[in-house]
Amino acid sequence: xxxxxxxxxxxxxxxxxxxxxxxxxxxxxxxxxxxxxxxxxxxxxxxxxxxxxxxxxxxxxxxxxxxxxxxxxxxxxxxxxxxxxxxxxxxxxxxxxxxxxxxxxxxxxxxxxxxxxxxxxxxxxxxxxxxxxxxxxxxxxxxxxxxxxxxxxxxxxxxxxxxxxxxxxxxxxxxxxxxxxxxxxxxxxxxxxxxxxxxxxxxxxxxxxxxxx
Amino acid sequence: xxxxxxxxxxxxxxxxxxxxxxxxxxxxxxxxxxxxxxxxxxxxxxxxxxxxxxxxxxxxxxxxxxxxxxxxxxxxxxxxxxxxxxxxxxxxxxxxxxxxxxxxxxxxxxxxxxxxxxxxxxxxxxxxxxxxxxxxxxxxxxxxxxxxxxxxxxxxxxxxxxxxxxxxxxxxxxxxxxxxxxxxxxxxxxxxxxxxxxxxxxxxxxxxxxxxx
Numbered sequence: 001x002x003x004x005x006x007x008x009x010x011x012x013x014x015x016x017x018x019x020x021x022x023x024x025x026x027x028x029x030x031x032x033x034x035x036x037x038x039x040x041x042x043x044x045x046x047x048x049x050x051x052x053x054x055x056x057x058x059x060x061x062x063x064x065x066x067x068x069x070x071x072x073x074x075x076x077x078x079x080x081x082x083x084x085x086x087x088x089x090x091x092x093x094x095x096x097x098x099x100x101x102x103x104x105x106x107x108x109x110x111x112x113x114x115x116x117x118x119x120x121x122x123x124x125x126x127x128x129x130x131x132x133x134x135x136x137x138x139x140x141x142x143x144x145x146x147x148x149x150x151x152x153x154x155x156x157x158x159x160x161x162x163x164x165x166x167x168x169x170x171x172x173x174x175x176x177x178x179x180x181x182x183x184x185x186x187x188x189x190x191x192x193x194x195x196x197x198x199x200x201x202x203x204x205x206x207x208x209x210x211x212x213x
Numbered sequence: 214x215x216x217x218x219x220x221x222x223x224x225x226x227x228x229x230x231x232x233x234x235x236x237x238x239x240x241x242x243x244x245x246x247x248x249x250x251x252x253x254x255x256x257x258x259x260x261x262x263x264x265x266x267x268x269x270x271x272x273x274x275x276x277x278x279x280x281x282x283x284x285x286x287x288x289x290x291x292x293x294x295x296x297x298x299x300x301x302x303x304x305x306x307x308x309x310x311x312x313x314x315x316x317x318x319x320x321x322x323x324x325x326x327x328x329x330x331x332x333x334x335x336x337x338x339x340x341x342x343x344x345x346x347x348x349x350x351x352x353x354x355x356x357x358x359x360x361x362x363x364x365x366x367x368x369x370x371x372x373x374x375x376x377x378x379x380x381x382x383x384x385x386x387x388x389x390x391x392x393x394x395x396x397x398x399x400x401x402x403x404x405x406x407x408x409x410x411x412x413x414x415x416x417x418x419x420x421x422x423x424x425x426x
Contacts, residue, residue, distance in 0.1 A: 045258050045259065046258065048305035048306065049287060049302075049305065049306035049307040050304075050305050050306060050307065050308060051305075052307075053307050053308065053311065074262060075290065076290035076293075077288065077289035077290040077293075077307060077315060078307070080289075080290070080315055081289075081307060081311045081314075081315060089262070091263075092261035092262065092263050092264075093261065093262035093263060094262040094263065094265075094266050094290060094291070094294060095263060095266065098266065098294045101294075102290060102293055102294060
């Protein structure tokens with residue numbers, strides 16, 4: 001099915017938090033059925049390349065009959081190997097121009113921005129969307145920088161030249177404030193991944209996003 | 214310059230042991246001048262993609278006027294990004310068939326084998342050489358399996374269907390015994406990387422290899 005780039009509710013899968021490959025596939029299926037609009041497989045440095053590949057392949061298959069794209073974090077080779085819909089890179093990953101050369105024009109490229117300086121130096125012509133964060137303190141990303149808060153986020157949203165998704169510590173209690181900054185969508189890890197009721201967690205977030213928009 | 218696949222003395226660069234990018238480039242230049250026949254940039258899981266890319270680019274440049282190929286361990290995307298001469302993968306990395314698809318026919322593919330069972334299941338038609346090891350206990354590879362010893366190595370050398378390089382704890386004191394198994398060459402990390410006199414360390418190894426052959 002033709003994929004759509006819709007950042008409304010972007011689920012980042014953490015292999016450890018989501019219960020490995022089967023947990024990630026299961027979470028993905030329920031989440032997508034209930035309103036998640038994009039999926040990313042997050043980098044876990046200790047994970048072997050073979051396991052990365054198997055996980056990406058399983059997720060690609062789980063999303064095959066949907067319009068929901070699969071993004072691979074950092075590992076461009078894995079994205080190419082499974083023909084993922086896009087790659088998401090951070091400031092310390094392979095440079096955006098090199099990544100774009102490797103993935104070609106047909107895959108989407110996401111790029112992480114953590115502050116004003118990084119936003120000002122974003123290669124807008126190379127990227128399809130940006131991720132801004134962390135908005136709030138987060139426990140799922142070990143190397144995250146200081147939390148931006150919604151006031152700072154509002155300023156960055158005004159300056160961005162591509163669609164953007166906010167990430168970092170966003171849950172059903174603060175999602176309304178985040179959406180009201182004008183951002184295109186939110187990305188979550190632990191607000192869905194590892195929750196007891198994936199369906200309920202997803203529905204709760206998507207409803208609050210719709211109300212706030 | 215046209216590259217040659219010669220496994221006689223294969224230097225594996227460890228970013229930490231070799232003193233970062235400048236240390237690796239310096240070591241490479243001296244080692245190549247004194248007889249090293251192949252270079253590999255080894256995976257360091259904590260290293261960021263950007264740093265990997267910069268290191269690979271610097272090594273590619275350092276080898277540009279030589280016939281010595283540059284192999285990238287594990288990271289196929291980095292190998293593609295710098296147009297390295299080959300990729301070396303282990304049993305836990307991206308599968309050999311997928312790796313071959315990504316790198317095409319023009320890059321060499323090396324594959325690690327640690328025991329008879331792995332040798333028996335090696336996809337010979339996909340790989341250009343194998344690395345067999347560890348031969349002796351090694352301190353530079355954290356996830357290394359049990360040491361094979363030269364007797365076991367001799368059996369594996371008899372069964373191999375491609376050129377092979379022995380790796381793991383090989384130094385000037387045991388290199389003669391290793392070469393006498395009939396192996397095509399040896400790979401070293403700490404016997405060159407981090408040595409006070411890189412030239413002397415390289416010359417000593419290459420002379421012993423020549424004498425033993």
